[in-house]
Amino acid sequence: MISYHPDSRFLTDFAAANLPMSEAVCVSAHLEFCGKCRAHVQQLADIGGHMLARLQPRAVEEDSFERLMSRIGDGDGAQQTADAVLPAAQESLVLAEEVSSRAGLAPTRGVFLPRALRRLSAGGLHNLSWVQLGNALRVAPVRISGDARDTAIYDIKAGGRMPEHEHRGEEITVLLKGSFSDAEGSYSRGDFVVRNAGEAHQPMATQDTDCICLVSLERPVRPRGWFYRLLEPYVQYRLQKTLERNTTF
């Protein structure tokens, strides 16, 4: 069951399309799991619809309609049939499963890959370049337009513990598979979890299954232990290199 949802700021900025891409991808991923938030976003879009209808009209150029119709006549306007444009709700799930099972890669089976990232990863998580960080965690950084945030997919092994770390900016995590917990609570598939600057935690995946998350970081996290701090520049270097590979799709 989904217990953590984006708040009114995220949903409003999303519905008005004012949310930066990395955060918008996270909200969009949550919406694929959450009918309640989808309904809210639809209602928020209704505000936009009514406000559009109440605007003071601005005259279009006189030949505007004729120019448009000549474009349509030239074949710019291939009308789509209803079948062609109705998106299949489960398409991304099926696609991700198919691709991963064909490749025989167990870890990605059953992962609901967010629609927004399908194009980027060519349908499967195994198509991304991963950086292994210790025994329990691997990270696939993804570049999202010119966004200033770091966006990545995290794969935490069942029972695995992440190094304790402190946030220097906002972090959004959307759970795509499995569950994890920290001192604040436990989170499962579809949850949209926000951590703010100054908060520290040590997330741990549950014992029975791997945990896969979409993560958007305003600023890189700061590990707490001295050992990880020494490693940090090297980790950032590896992530940067891998990010370049994940961009070339």
Added chain:
Amino acid sequence: MTGTDDINSRKNVTGWGTQTVPDPWEASLRKVAQSGDRVEFRKLFDHFAPLIKAFLMKGMSAYADRSMAEEMTQEVMLKVWNKAASFNSGKASVNTWIFTIARNTRIDFIRRNDRAERNIDIEDIWHEADSPEPLVDLQQRRVEAVIRNALSTLPEEQSLVLEKAFIESKSHNEIAEELDLPLGTVKSRIRLALNKLQILIDR
């Protein structure tokens, strides 16, 4: 509590003004979808193109001039023609549907302008039509009537922030900066407005 339960429970509190008014543009759009009816499309164009142009001129002033707004208005109306068959009247009014198309066209243009890498399709994030969920859809139309009626009764300071968000395309942060208000104040004004519109977001 599931999403559907929550939406249904709202039925009891929206006792006024919820009668669904028929959407006059639905029939036109249906004829465009079914037979490429150009007379009906002309009616839609004459009504919506000037509104779309006004929307783009308000929301894109940092990126586009008048002639650009004209071209983009054509883009939006071309999509209305092309996508007419995907319009789902159970899901949204024609106003809302066209708003989402104009909104997506706008953000697509801004990204092109920023020369951002195009590895993500805008429509993969901001879908125009999701799979219909019948129960939610029914309630959707009730709430839509509430929104329409209540929108004109909002206090000025609340309708102003909504207009900045939805028409001028400003985020909470940008609104706070422009009006010289704390972010928390902008957030609470929008929340108060949403509550009056019966959009009851938990957090």
